[in-house]
Amino acid sequence: MSEQSFIQAGHRHRRGHFLESVASGFIQAMDHERDAEAIAAGRGFLQRLDPRFKLAALLALIISVVLATTLAALAALFLLAVALALASHVTLGRLLKQVWIGVLLFTGVIALPSIVLVPGDPVYEIPLLHWTVTLQGLRSAAFLVGRAETAATFALLLILTTPWPHVLKALRAIRVPVVAVAVLGMTYRYIFVLMQTALNMFEARRARLVGKMTTAERRRIISGSAGALLGKAVALSNEVYLAMLSRGYHGEVYLLDDFRSGPRDWAVLAMAFAVPGIILWAQR
Amino acid sequence: MSEAAFELSGVSYAYQTVSALDSLGLSIRTGERVALLGANGSGKSTLLRLMDALYFCDRGTVKAFGEPLTEKGMQDEAVNLAFRRRVGFVFQNPDVQLFNPTVFDELAFGPLQLGWDKDRIRARVNETLAAFGITHLKDRAPHRLSGGEKKRVALASVLILDPEVLLLDEPTTALDPESQSAMIQFLVECRNTGRTVVTATHDLDIVDVIADRALVLAQGAVVAEGTPSEILRDADLLRRTHLTHSHWHRHGDGEAHAHHHLHR
Numbered sequence: 001m002s003e004q005s006f007i008q009a010g011h012r013h014r015r016g017h018f019l020e021s022v023a024s025g026f027i028q029a030m031d032h033e034r035d036a037e038a039i040a041a042g043r044g045f046l047q048r049l050d051p052r053f054k055l056a057a058l059l060a061l062i063i064s065v066v067l068a069t070t071l072a073a074l075a076a077l078f079l080l081a082v083a084l085a086l087a088s089h090v091t092l093g094r095l096l097k098q099v100w101i102g103v104l105l106f107t108g109v110i111a112l113p114s115i116v117l118v119p120g121d122p123v124y125e126i127p128l129l130h131w132t133v134t135l136q137g138l139r140s141a142a143f144l145v146g147r148a149e150t151a152a153t154f155a156l157l158l159i160l161t162t163p164w165p166h167v168l169k170a171l172r173a174i175r176v177p178v179v180a181v182a183v184l185g186m187t188y189r190y191i192f193v194l195m196q197t198a199l200n201m202f203e204a205r206r207a208r209l210v211g212k213m214t215t216a217e218r219r220r221i222i223s224g225s226a227g228a229l230l231g232k233a234v235a236l237s238n239e240v241y242l243a244m245l246s247r248g249y250h251g252e253v254y255l256l257d258d259f260r261s262g263p264r265d266w267a268v269l270a271m272a273f274a275v276p277g278i279i280l281w282a283q284r
Numbered sequence: 285m286s287e288a289a290f291e292l293s294g295v296s297y298a299y300q301t302v303s304a305l306d307s308l309g310l311s312i313r314t315g316e317r318v319a320l321l322g323a324n325g326s327g328k329s330t331l332l333r334l335m336d337a338l339y340f341c342d343r344g345t346v347k348a349f350g351e352p353l354t355e356k357g358m359q360d361e362a363v364n365l366a367f368r369r370r371v372g373f374v375f376q377n378p379d380v381q382l383f384n385p386t387v388f389d390e391l392a393f394g395p396l397q398l399g400w401d402k403d404r405i406r407a408r409v410n411e412t413l414a415a416f417g418i419t420h421l422k423d424r425a426p427h428r429l430s431g432g433e434k435k436r437v438a439l440a441s442v443l444i445l446d447p448e449v450l451l452l453d454e455p456t457t458a459l460d461p462e463s464q465s466a467m468i469q470f471l472v473e474c475r476n477t478g479r480t481v482v483t484a485t486h487d488l489d490i491v492d493v494i495a496d497r498a499l500v501l502a503q504g505a506v507v508a509e510g511t512p513s514e515i516l517r518d519a520d521l522l523r524r525t526h527l528t529h530s531h532w533h534r535h536g537d538g539e540a541h542a543h544h545h546l547h548r
Contacts, residue, residue: 248397
């Protein structure tokens with residue numbers, strides 16, 4: 001049994017064990033990244049597009065979501081997002097877990113009051129509270145949730161179907177400042193080093209632990225570990241800076257990109273750019 | 285006698301109040317392979333960083349290729365780039381050195397900083413990947429590599445500039461036997477390239493194959509120098525500088541006992 005599956009198995013058998021659940025959280029985060037990498041390496045529809053064109057096309061679709069003022073247009077865009085996901089071998093289960101449930105919970109909380117606060121035609125009265133749900137309120141909540149779900153689905157499709165280094169280079173292609181791109185790249189790079197360090201720290205603690213911890217002890221471990229990790233992160237950043245200096249860094253970051261676009265990329269971009277126009281025309 | 289690649293005299297350096305180097309002096313000739321030996325905390329890594337102009341000494345002088353290395357001098361972009369072109373540094377922890385999204389980008393980083401033509405960079409990166417047998421890793425993210433692969437990529441990312449001087453900090457630490465052997469093989473082959481190689485290590489097993497001369501550091505100063513075999517024969521020196529340790533073992537049916545010795 002691998003180290004990873006051992007921890008996961010332990011987590012299943014001893015649900016609620018504090019250190020195991022923290023360690024398991026780190027491993028799940030690393031697993032997510034590995035899965036995303038596998039999807040990005042696939043041969044689906046979006047994976048085969050030039051990342052620069054894909055980024056621009058998906059941005060155009062996200063702008064279309066913002067421009068949509070009818071539920072029908074929003075529903076059409078949502079169906080388009082689902083179709084693109086399926087054509088790119090991204091399963092609905094993954095979208096449900098990684099976007100839809102989370103976004104629904106987050107925006108649902110924000111949107112919920114509007115169903116009774118927005119005045120309009122009554123649809124239903126909540127028993128005991130005697131609050132009236134209105135049609136306009138429901139439409140308003142549906143717009144908020146629908147826009148957030150659809151835009152987040154397009155954004156996740158970009159991340160899932162594009163290797164992270166290509167996302168960074170595509171950002172450069174749309175003139176995002178090179179420093180911002182370099183910072184994003186290094187943040188992503190060192191998240192995994194620090195996550196592995198944190199995992200090792202929790203594993204070392206777990207190996208020396210007998211019995212159950214009180215809440216106060218858990219708090220102490222979390223705060224102590226956060227402090228130690230911050231110290232390690234600062235030391236690591238100093239070392240990385242020295243390593244950059246050593247190889248000629250003098251305040252400017254340069255990147256090399258090797259993208260090749262073809263007719264298919266241009267066609268997809270043209271179609272994606274047409275969508276906001278069609279929506280504006282249809283909503284006249 | 286060939287010219288000095290590095291000359292240090294009266295060099296002192298302290299991390300706030302903790303002294304790391306104390307009036308250290310040494311000279312390294314062009315094309316020489318030198319091993320810096322010393323226990324943890326003896327000042328080896330600090331010395332390499334001073335030689336790579338990442339740190340600057342509090343007292344004394346550090347000269348590279350006959351010119352003093354000063355903070356002010358290195359602020360001149362042309363001087364800085366010329367020096368970086370000539371001196372490469374492989375850090376002990378490859379994770380600090382691999383800060384790019386992919387292995388390909390990692391190798392391209394140095395040439396891009398030096399302003400090479402992009403087509404030349406692409407060709408040179410592909411050549412270097414092939415020379416190190418890591419072409420299959422070129423699109424991989426550094427955090428997906430094994431320890432041995434990371435070290436090879438770190439070395440390749442420095443050697444792509446073909447520096448005249450190579451500084452290595454504990455190059456064989458934490459490597460599996462196969463990766464360790466490949467690294468030693470590389471250091472042995474450096475003898476024929478004319479490159480100056482300075483290796484900080486406390487692995488005495490490899491000193492006589494990777495170096496022509498050894499310097500022993502203790503408490504921030506050079507306490508001995510000579511050929512590797514001269515240094516390795518001086519058991520008292522090695523014991524005083526904590527480079528050997530007592531080892532418990534048993535001869536036949538006798539009592540278990542400990543004494544200092546080299547693992548050779």
